[in-house]
Amino acid sequence: MLGSLWHGLKLRLTTQRRLPQKGDRVVMAMSGGVDSSVSAALLKQQGYKVEGFYMKNWDTRDERGVCPSEQDWHDVQQVCDKLDIPCTQVDFVKDYWHQVFQDTLDAYSAGLTPNPDVLCNQHIKFGSLLDKIPSDAWLATGHYCRTDGYGRLLRGKEPAKDQSYYLSTVPWTALQRTLFPLGDIPSKQHVKQMAHDMGFTQVAAKRESYGICFVGQHRKFADFLGQYIDQPAGQAVNLENGQVIGEHKGLFGYTIGQAAHIHHGPHKWFVADKDLETNRLLCVPGSTHPTLFHQACVARDWTWIHTYQPTDLDVWAQVRYRQHPLKARLTVDQDGRYRVTFKEPIRAMAKGQQVVVWDKDWCLGGGIIDDIIPATPPLA
The missing domain is CATH 3.40.50.620 (HUPs)
Structure with missing residues (x-):
């Protein structure tokens, strides 16, 4: 996949690193x-x-x-x-x-x-x-x-x-x-x-x-953060129709794609987005709701481990540590930010997460997700 790139990199390195003795x-x-x-x-x-x-x-x-x-x-x-x-x-x-x-x-x-x-x-x-x-x-x-x-x-x-x-x-x-x-x-x-x-x-x-x-092993992370972050509780709403379905305990304690722990009607509700201006938690019914799936992300503060800057590559990518590696295409937007487009839509990307790319087993680098692009066409 990156054969020519790796060949050029080896030429630039000229010598191997000092090996341990x-x-x-x-x-x-x-x-x-x-x-x-x-x-x-x-x-x-x-x-x-x-x-x-x-x-x-x-x-x-x-x-x-x-x-x-x-x-x-x-x-x-x-x-x-x-x-x-x-x-x-x-x-x-x-x-x-x-x-x-x-x-x-x-x-x-x-x-x-x-x-x-x-x-x-x-x-x-x-x-x-x-x-x-x-x-x-x-x-x-x-x-x-x-x-x-x-x-x-x-x-x-x-x-x-x-x-x-x-x-x-x-x-x-x-x-x-x-x-x-x-x-x-x-x-x-x-x-x-x-x-x-x-x-x-x-x-x-x-x-x-x-x-x-x-x-600690017996504390919820949101409870811990609440001791340092002063954000009030607010409304949890159905993203589809704006109906209030409950109350959140502070937007900082919720992650895109996770269960919202809101008890309203027959559905199990999941976090789709957070609106900081109105202090509302936007939720959708079901863990496979189309809104939870995204096709691509754009990253800032990108780090290339070996400092080279390729602009168009087929890679394996992850947006979470536990995620299975997925095939993707890495390109550069007009503003210089890196875009990772997945071959298949993936669930629950969130701004702030680290997106990381590999060539097979070789980790190339990564950046912080700055924007997410919904799956197109939307999943049925």
């Missing part, structure tokens, strides 16, 4: 979870000089946050002690607040659906953390993805756990210095079994975390 220093970004713990152990087995870095991104003194960072830091120390490697806690609380959390709040307040994990990888893990690492050392993370000799970002071996989506804004210069020990591991269950075999029973038994850690 036994005895090289590797800084392992550790979270206290099973993935980073097993990664650190694998790196040590392979002969690297490994040290653990734990990133403190949230101030636990904020009574509104419940991130179990002290327990995570304790688990990191236990794993590092067992591996006989040094570990260090680094404070990125201010960086995270200003470069990730505040932008996330602003986006939700504006009716968008941002992805804070993409921002965290771009600005904190592969930004602030990488800046603290000596230039002759490698950074390693527990992401399920791979790189090759040229620093290309590739999908992980297990499609269901591939995390290259979250790294789509990380520049090639950072990927050249990064190792992904879990990229070739066949399954998450295999990683957990490895953790048990290595004696990491505590981290192997921990629940897998999803999203922002300080929201």
Whole structure:
């Protein structure tokens, strides 16, 4: 698909990245979870000089946050002690607040659906953390993805756990210095079994975390955001006829395509749009309503991992991490924004989401959805 482009890219690179060697220093970004713990152990087995870095991104003194960072830091120390490697806690609380959390709040307040994990990888893990690492050392993370000799970002071996989506804004210069020990591991269950075999029973038994850690396992994300975003409740209306069908609790707490949890009549209602000017939640009956399907999206703040700027490509694309990759065409609009047109209409695209494109397993980059184009002709 991108054969000629890749050929030209290799000519420009002239040489492969420096490949890791036994005895090289590797800084392992550790979270206290099973993935980073097993990664650190694998790196040590392979002969690297490994040290653990734990990133403190949230101030636990904020009574509104419940991130179990002290327990995570304790688990990191236990794993590092067992591996006989040094570990260090680094404070990125201010960086995270200003470069990730505040932008996330602003986006939700504006009716968008941002992805804070993409921002965290771009600005904190592969930004602030990488800046603290000596230039002759490698950074390693527990992401399920791979790189090759040229620093290309590739999908992980297990499609269901591939995390290259979250790294789509990380520049090639950072990927050249990064190792992904879990990229070739066949399954998450295999990683957990490895953790048990290595004696990491505590981290192997921990629940897998999803999203922002300080929201907590037993709190609704909308309830958490409500402590920071001051938006009033308002009317929920039927998009088809404008009839009021209930009340929403604040537009920031709803995402396009999700169940609206409005009890009115025989239908189950789903979010189709949000009108910030009138503070109304626009809903449609049924999860397959034609309004929920879109053909294309236009993205801003586009990042090409290798800095080249192709203008017309057949790609595989995703607008959500868990979404199955779909065939699409990538073009450039007259205003310079990238347009991703899907071969088949897809359900529930939302402004603010990250759209990411691949050539087969090679992650090329992505951008933030700025506009969405309905399916044409409309689905019957």
